[in-house]
Amino acid sequence: MEKVTKGHVFAIGEMSRRTGVNIETVRYYEKIGLMPKPNRSEGGNRLYNDVQLQRLYFIKRCREIGFSQSEIRALLSMVDHDNITCAEVYSVTTAHIADVRQKIKDLRKLEKVLSQMANECSRGDVPECPIIEALFE
Amino acid sequence: MEKVTKGHVFAIGEMSRRTGVNIETVRYYEKIGLMPKPNRSEGGNRLYNDVQLQRLYFIKRCREIGFSQSEIRALLSMVDHDNITCAEVYSVTTAHIADVRQKIKDLRKLEKVLSQMANECSRGDVPECPIIEALFE
DNA sequence: ATCGGACCTGTAGTAGCTACAGATTCAAGG
């Protein structure tokens, strides 16, 4: 007979490899409560299964998309309590989109200011720099 | 006779008020070495002058424009050592502009992904949410 | 049995501040 746990239980290294999430980050997510406490081997090593892997992957995707810890916490708690409604998820998402759009706006403004400053600059070997002057006002 | 120090020496509260930089942040800048250690009153309160005020203002403007601590440190050290050349300042600035542009690009991509996800969402009262599904892949 | 790689805990560091607690100082009014 084959191992009962074949393909179903694995250590933190495999979690990390398969999700692309750094080992210390996996432990960190456990510490802050995004990931549940896993079972342990007799020696004390963490043992994970596919469900936990999927959850970690979900967290990773959320981070890539720029959701904050608390946003992820909100999404996960809906998932966990099985009381997701599309409308709720939608509202978390659109709030996040608004954030992103605001950040883009701010950065564009910034880029304009910086470019203007840079354009006025002679790039020369001289100590009078309009950029520095602009920063001192 | 008027006070000798008229308009020239003031406490941290005035620094804060006049620059718009939070008191604790002023102390923080001192701690991390962006601001020099100021003189103290007999009782130990910090005493500032206009030169320091100008420096604080410079730091504030740099932060507003998104320069990082180490970028500010670089700019300030040029100012301090009086070996600014326009070319050096220009290179710090253009590097920063490149950063900003990259951030804008990344955020635009993000916005696209998020908007697509949100568009596919029914906003309904149902527990099947394409956003969550997308995040689980 | 041994050996090296994987894993453990716990702490400190990163940026860029903010927010206290608990003590002291300052400046203005009586």
Place this chain on the structure above:
DNA sequence: CCTTGAATCTGTAGCTACTACAGGTCCGAT
């Protein structure tokens, strides 16, 4: 001169989202 309350002091902890150790233990293959 003394009191009072605002301002300031130091020092520490918290925030987000991790990363990077140190110094030890465990696991699995030979």
